[in-house]
Structure formats: C-alpha cells, structure tokens
Amino acid sequence: MEGTRCNPVLVLFFIFAAIIPSLMAEIAAVDRKLVDKKKNAPCVAYNCIDKCWRCDPHWAKNRKRLADCAKGFGHGTYGGKMGRIYVVNDSSDKDMINPKPGTLRHAVLLAEPLWIIFSGNMNIRLSQELIFTCDKTIDGRGWEVHISGGAGFMLQFIRNIIIHAIHMYDIVEKSGGMIRSETDHVGIRGKSDGDAISVFKSSQIWIDHCSFANSYDGLIDIVAASTNVTISNCHFVKHDKALLFGASAEMPEDKIMKVTIAYNHFGKGLTQRLPAVRYGFVHVVNNDYTQWQSYAIGGGDGATIISQGNRFIAPDGACKEVTNRRQVPQSVWRKWTWRSEGDLLLNGAYFRESGNPHWAKTYKGPALIPAQPASTVAQLTKSVGAYLGCKEGVPC
Numbered sequence: 001m002e003g004t005r006c007n008p009v010l011v012l013f014f015i016f017a018a019i020i021p022s023l024m025a026e027i028a029a030v031d032r033k034l035v036d037k038k039k040n041a042p043c044v045a046y047n048c049i050d051k052c053w054r055c056d057p058h059w060a061k062n063r064k065r066l067a068d069c070a071k072g073f074g075h076g077t078y079g080g081k082m083g084r085i086y087v088v089n090d091s092s093d094k095d096m097i098n099p100k101p102g103t104l105r106h107a108v109l110l111a112e113p114l115w116i117i118f119s120g121n122m123n124i125r126l127s128q129e130l131i132f133t134c135d136k137t138i139d140g141r142g143w144e145v146h147i148s149g150g151a152g153f154m155l156q157f158i159r160n161i162i163i164h165a166i167h168m169y170d171i172v173e174k175s176g177g178m179i180r181s182e183t184d185h186v187g188i189r190g191k192s193d194g195d196a197i198s199v200f201k202s203s204q205i206w207i208d209h210c211s212f213a214n215s216y217d218g219l220i221d222i223v224a225a226s227t228n229v230t231i232s233n234c235h236f237v238k239h240d241k242a243l244l245f246g247a248s249a250e251m252p253e254d255k256i257m258k259v260t261i262a263y264n265h266f267g268k269g270l271t272q273r274l275p276a277v278r279y280g281f282v283h284v285v286n287n288d289y290t291q292w293q294s295y296a297i298g299g300g301d302g303a304t305i306i307s308q309g310n311r312f313i314a315p316d317g318a319c320k321e322v323t324n325r326r327q328v329p330q331s332v333w334r335k336w337t338w339r340s341e342g343d344l345l346l347n348g349a350y351f352r353e354s355g356n357p358h359w360a361k362t363y364k365g366p367a368l369i370p371a372q373p374a375s376t377v378a379q380l381t382k383s384v385g386a387y388l389g390c391k392e393g394v395p396c
C-alpha cells in the first residue's frame, strides 16, 4: 500500500512539468504567427500578373520589377524601367507650357525614360489633357493617387507606357489651347473629349490595378491603329460607355489592334461597351462581369472577340445577352469570330457566338494568357483596382 500512495508534491511537479513546456510552446507559436504576419505575411497574389510582383515585401525598393510583369498583348511593355525614379511632389497643374518641376505634367514631358512615383497621397485635377511622351511608368503604389475633376491622360503617337495603381474618375472635357506636348514642342490643341485614358496611334501600353468611374466621355479609348495593349486588374464602375476600341468604321487600320482584357471587375452602374470593338482582336480572359444594362461585349466591322473563362452574371432587369452587334444583319456578322470558351454564364446571361469555332488552329499571334476555370474568377479578381494598400516591408 505504502508504495502506491501518491506524493501530492510529486504529482503537482509532474503536472506542471507536462503543462508548462506546452504552454511555452503555444506562446512561442502565437508569437511566431505575429512575426510571420509582419515579415512574411501570406501572399495574396492569385493571378499570374499579381504573382509576378506582389509577394515581394521589398516591392517599394524593387518597384521596377513590375516592368517585367506585363502579360497578354501588352507583354514586353517596360515603361520607365531604363530611367531614373522621378518623385511627383506637387499636385498642382497650372502651367501648360512650362510645367513646374515636381508636377506630373513636368514628369511625363521629359524626353527620357522615367519611373514616376509620388511623395504622398494626392488628388491631381488636370487643367488640360495630360500629354505623355514615350517610356514612362506612373506608379501610384504606397499612396492614394487620384486623377479627378479635370482632364484625363492622352497617349498619342507614343509607345511603352505603364499606368499602375491610379484612381481616375469625374474626368471632364477641357477647352484646349496652347499645351506643351514634348520638351521642344508647344502647339494649339482642340477640346479634349473627357476620356479618362485616350490611346491614339500608340502601342505597348499596360494599364494595371487602376480604378475607373464616371467620366464625361469614355473610360478608356483605344483608337487610330493603336495596338499591343493589356488592361488588367482594374475596377470599372458607374459609367455608360466604358471601353471603346476602334472609334470609326472608316478606320480599317484598326485591324492591327490587339488588346488583352484580363482579371478586371466590371461592376456597379455600368451600362455598355465592356468593351465595344471595331476591326481588332480582343482577348477577354478571366474577368468578372457583375453589372451591365444594354450589353457587356459588343462591336462590329469584323472584330474578333475571344472570351475565355469569364464570369457573366446578368443583372436582374438588364438585357440578358452578353453580346451586341449593332443591328447588323446575321448574314454579315456570322463571319466575325466571337467565341465563348469556358465562360460561366449566370442568371440568364447568354453569349451569341459566331465565326470560326476552330480559330485557335489558325491563330498566329503571340501567346494568349491561358484561361483559368471561370469558377475561380472571384478569387482571381479579388483585389482589383487601385486600393492596394501597399506598405513598405510587407507583401503588397
């Protein structure tokens, strides 16, 4: 009996000896979790473009890494990668002929490649259209940069531009007048249309992680034989005629136009032209369409539209047809190649296909972004727009 009697002190000792290390281990684990969250937070990048740069906690030191991330037809657009960093520290836009150093207008006019960043949160109200020169990146990461209440961006006769993490809304028409368009050229400009971004006879353009809303004319126009453009990870809301690719039936030069629309969200308050296309080739891949009224994708004049892995949710009360062909007789449009492959069509949405179902066999252009299953679109487009909240030292 004696031998089996328990010594209460010994029992307590054994209990503590068993509990304390596991408690310590738990505290350490919680600690590690906190540290991990700061230093090594789980990366939120889901699509192939975001995966290219967002997991780097040192994105702020390695901003130019973004230049290697363009996919789709805008592939190879490197913007201001070869140039210095220019910090915009002045949100004013007063002098159209000799813009003040430190303003966005001064930066985009310099005849050298530039990687343009901002010194803080800023709202820039452009007095007249902002005329770009070649080889520029506008990189709003780290701040909230808003272009609103004034004119928009004009990309004309240029190449190699990246526009990243910028909010653009409430863009209005402006009267024009004497405006500098290059370091050594000032000219008279007519009225600007009131597009947020206008791409005119330009190529190698990549617009990524921007937020667009409510502008006087279009949100993005791509016209006059422009090509090699990617629009990705953007958020579009509150606008009637949003994206126009090819503005005129009298411009068959737009046949060279190639545009990729990938991982965007077309959301609240949109009506039509998401996009509308004339002549060119548009690859619409893994986008989320949750609102339109008249139609989502439309156009004419022999445009080619390849729609893959998108989610189209027809809103209640909207026209359920995704596509629109401007009252052209079927005998004409049946030859246009408009294909829907792996799209998720919900709430009555339907895509009227036409043209060659075997287009891929004869396709000779550059590689297309491979479509992911449409069921993953909500995740792929989870962080669209310019509200990235990037902080130095943590993945963005």
Ligand SMILES: *[C@@H]1O[C@H](CO)[C@@H](O)[C@H](O)[C@H]1NC(C)=O
Pocket (backbone or CB within 6 Å): 087, 089, 090, 101, 102
């Ligand atoms: C703003 O930037 C310009 C151009 O780089 C520079 O000349 C100027 O000194 C800067 N101003 C301030 C207050 O940092």
Ligand SMILES: *[C@@H]1O[C@H](CO)[C@@H](O)[C@H](O)[C@H]1NC(C)=O
Pocket (backbone or CB within 6 Å): 203, 204, 227, 228, 366
């Ligand atoms: C567009 O990109 C293709 C390569 O994909 C290239 O061959 C062509 O020259 C580019 N066009 C322009 C106008 O930059």
